[in-house]
């Protein structure tokens with residue numbers, strides 16, 4: 001008895017994907033709004049074609065029973081088989097091409113470089129006139145009402161930067177730099193995801209985009225640009241970090257730790273998530289992660305530290321979580 005309702009349930013299931021922080025239908029930026037509109041226009045075009053072609057099929061099945069003039073058959077084929085698709089598809093093409101310049105518009109000052117790594121995102125902010133970047137990871141902060149240019153690069157394999165609530169999707173390809181620009185219109189937190197299969201933990205390569213009012217963004221960037229706070233250097237956590245050799249892979253700006261293999265940890269506790277969007281940024285999660293990263297992210301480059309003294313590990317995690 002429920003069988004006839006199956007298509008309806010399936011439809012509801014599909015529609016349930018239309019909300020949430022990673023939806024094309026819940027936009028927080030002008031680029032995404034344009035793409036949403038493009039989708040609806042294309043859907044309308046597809047509906048016109050579908051109805052037109054099926055109408056012609058129906059008509060043909062009706063008239064085939066009786067004799068029809070050759071001229072009418074030719075009119076049907078030319079009008080329905082050639083004319084209708086050409087008109088609809090040309091209109092869609094022209095509309096699609098007309099929004100492309102907007103999607104590739106240059107930024108107005110701030111520049112970001114996002115580099116895909118297995119399996120996380122290196123994020124570098126280049127404010128106008130800056131000589132060195134402000135480095136972060138797995139989180140893209142953007143000012144609302146301004147167009148930010150994003151350079152997309154990769155060091156190992158191809159990844160893809162997909163942030164449907166704010167804009168399109170662009171591949172990150174080793175050996176070249178792709179570009180996109182985004183203009184958020186709404187303050188909020190949005191989810192992005194790697195959209196090109198890049199290895200074992202591809203599905204666990206997420207990120208967050210946080211859109212802020214311009215002044216708030218400026219204040220955040222100024223804080224983020226500072227090196228490790230002096231008081232953090234005298235804490236026990238810093239001694240453990242140094243003794244364990246964490247600085248070989250991770251950087252703490254302004255200290256001897258200058259590793260570039262893994263994410264910059266100067267302000268790691270200020271990020272909303274850990275391990276590229278898959279864990280909350282808490283001391284407990286940090287402890288579990290450092291002890292055995294591969295348990296959360298198969299194929300991760302970071303080795304496990306299960307040999308560490310549990311108290312020292314907890315101290316280190318708590319210290320890292322406090323780096324805001």
Ligand code: CUA
Nearest residue numbers: 159194198202
């Ligand atoms: Cu990176 Cu998939």
